[in-house]
Amino acid sequence: MxxxxxxxxxxxxxxxxxxxxxxxxxxxxxxxxxxxxxxxxxxxxxxxxxxxxxxxxxxxxxxxxxxxxxxxxxxxxxxxxxxxxxxxxxxxxxxxxxxxxxxxxxxxxxxxxxxxxxxxxxxxxxxxxxxxxxxxxxxxxxxxxxxxAPRLLATTGPLGKIKPTDDDRKDIVKAARAALALGVLDVGQGAVSVSGRIVALEGVEGTDGMLERVADLRTAGRISQRRKGVLVKLCKPQQDIRADLPTIGPSTVENASKAGLAGIAVEAGRAFILDREAMLKAADEAGLFVCGIDTALEGDMM
The missing domain is CATH 3.40.50.20 (Rossmann fold)
Incomplete structure (x- = not known):
């Protein structure tokens, strides 16, 4: 048999x-x-x-x-x-x-x-x-x-070797506010902040598509080449957590690097990290931080 x-x-x-x-x-x-x-x-x-x-x-x-x-x-x-x-x-x-x-x-x-x-x-x-x-x-x-699979969930704090700077933390707070506002509208889960300016919100194209858009904006000179920025992905405030939790993996790191970002922040306990070892290795090699944040502690999310 x-x-x-x-x-x-x-x-x-x-x-x-x-x-x-x-x-x-x-x-x-x-x-x-x-x-x-x-x-x-x-x-x-x-x-x-x-x-x-x-x-x-x-x-x-x-x-x-x-x-x-x-x-x-x-x-x-x-x-x-x-x-x-x-x-x-x-x-x-x-x-x-x-x-x-x-x-x-x-x-x-x-x-x-x-x-x-x-x-x-x-x-x-x-x-x-x-x-x-x-x-x-x-x-x-x-x-x-x-x-x-609870072990796939992000934990609070830096997950790789790179840690966010004070400027990165400010971008995390700004992007988190934007992601939550976007979630209330039931549109997407992600936002990108560069030097305190929201430059992209996730739509139907998904996270990778949004990051490709940020890369294009940077190439076109619409975003400063000197200032990096941060991607934040959060659950929608009203979301049923039994489906569609925010997810990041190696492709997220690759596209964040192409977009010239400093790092990625996701909601601790309510976001999945896939291919964790490969993803964090790629992030460390690219000089990007990856961290889990607690949205209940605005201003001190990590």
Whole structure:
């Protein structure tokens, strides 16, 4: 019997015995894999539900299934068939489904008008809260990725060898205020401050796209070549922390360096650090600081 066949048989036996199981709905990026590995280390046998056109990793070492983003009916069947009682939402989703792509089940037919309105005009957090509600309507509980992989969370203070200067700290405070204001509008999670001036706010292009924009502005002379600046990423004030926590990794450091920044600050306890060792090595080599901040202590965030 192959490993995959064995897992399928074990899963079927577990369902028949009334056992409960974790499912990880996987979008793009490496976060879903980190969560899956942490779950397996804790004795779980997670089912990976790959989102079509989003999930981009090799999941051959885990039992997995694939569904489209709007296929609520298919999701409900998967959750029921595999005895799922907990679901983690993990990874990026680049595109919202069109309302015509939604495949409802009987539990959500009456909610379709509200779903369509949210997809058309709701911010990212509003959409995520709707998604969490639809999943929990299938009789399961949505939990946060941080509950499965708490070691990925940023801690307070410098994480690498480089520490922010006094000027950097002032930029951290300014960018944090801007990121929180942006979050209230349910637009994005990140902001860049250079010498106390907000030069970029994160939109639908994401953090890397925003940093590329900062690099272009610097090349064009719109931002001083001498003054560096700081990227800050925070949770939105109203955000449900079970989904879409701010995340940084090696690509964030690479793009922050290209943008000429001095460093990156994220919210301690509410932001993920991916590929931590490689990311901090790259930051140290580039002369960038990476730190976790406590937004409750404005003016002394570290």
């Amino acid at each position: 192959t490993g995959r066949s064995h897992r399928r048989t074990a899963a079927s036996n577990a369902v028949a015995a009334g056992a409960q199981r974790l499912a990880i709905i996987a979008g793009s990026g490496s976060l879903p894999l980190y969560v899956a590995i942490a779950a397996r280390s804790a004795g779980e046998d997670p089912l990976i539900i790959r989102l079509k056109d989003e999930a981009d990793l090799d999941w051959s070492q885990f039992e997995s299934a694939s569904i489209s983003v709007g296929d609520v009916k298919g999701l409900g069947l998967l959750l029921s068939h595999h005895g799922i009682d907990r679901v983690v939402l993990s990874g990026g989703v680049a595109r919202r489904p069109e309302w015509r792509e939604i495949r409802p089940n009987l539990k959500m037919i009456a909610k379709m008008p509200s779903i369509i309105r949210t997809l058309l005009s709701g911010g990212d957090d509003t959409v995520l809260q709707m998604v969490i509600g639809l999943i929990e309507a299938q009789g399961v509980r949505v939990i946060g990725a941080h509950e499965i």
